[in-house]
Amino acid sequence: MTTLGQQPAKSEGRKDPWGALLEKVGRHQDKAAYHALFEHFAPQIKYYAISNGIASHAEELVQEVFVAIWRRSSLYDWRKAAASTWIFTIARNQRIDMLRKMQRRSAEMAIETEDLWQIPGENDDDPVTSLHRLTSERRIRDSLSQLPLEQVTVISKVYMEHKSHQTVADELDLPLGTVKSRVRLALNKLKVILQDQNV
Numbered sequence: 001m002t003t004l005g006q007q008p009a010k011s012e013g014r015k016d017p018w019g020a021l022l023e024k025v026g027r028h029q030d031k032a033a034y035h036a037l038f039e040h041f042a043p044q045i046k047y048y049a050i051s052n053g054i055a056s057h058a059e060e061l062v063q064e065v066f067v068a069i070w071r072r073s074s075l076y077d078w079r080k081a082a083a084s085t086w087i088f089t090i091a092r093n094q095r096i097d098m099l100r101k102m103q104r105r106s107a108e109m110a111i112e113t114e115d116l117w118q119i120p121g122e123n124d125d126d127p128v129t130s131l132h133r134l135t136s137e138r139r140i141r142d143s144l145s146q147l148p149l150e151q152v153t154v155i156s157k158v159y160m161e162h163k164s165h166q167t168v169a170d171e172l173d174l175p176l177g178t179v180k181s182r183v184r185l186a187l188n189k190l191k192v193i194l195q196d197q198n199v
Helices: 017-028 030-052 055-075 083-108 113-117 127-144 149-160 166-173 176-196
Strands: none
Touching: 017 030, 017 055, 017 083, 017 166, 030 055, 030 083, 055 083, 149 166, 149 176
């Protein structure tokens, strides 16, 4: 695991400065204290994510951790743990939850080759085309695991569920341009990955 950045020294029998800020957030929903915690710990949590297998979701992890801090700070007890320990325990647990969700989603995304690459009107009886699809299918599925989850999500909705970009945008509450951009980026990345694999 990544060694965390050094925290302010904790005086014997006293809460550290970050613990005091956590208490302000927990007792008074102090936004200034919350902002100070964010400014200090957000870069460390982002680095933690990058160093521990979820670089493409680093910003999401930061957001999830700080939502949890806002909601749970009233439970913090400086006598049981330093603020940094408490915060990074949340980060570790959120990372584990995120990895589990990513693995479940990856297992559910069994997108067939033709859903991604079929050109309308092409000859489906062509044996060369059929053979290529069969031999490429597993590599394409494996390649999907290398894409960010948000790109896999839009790809599956557009190509497997046959939904329009606008419908996907409405369902995910995203701007239409963002959906189109994710589809384009995902397809470009898949093509590069498959070319590297000599598919």
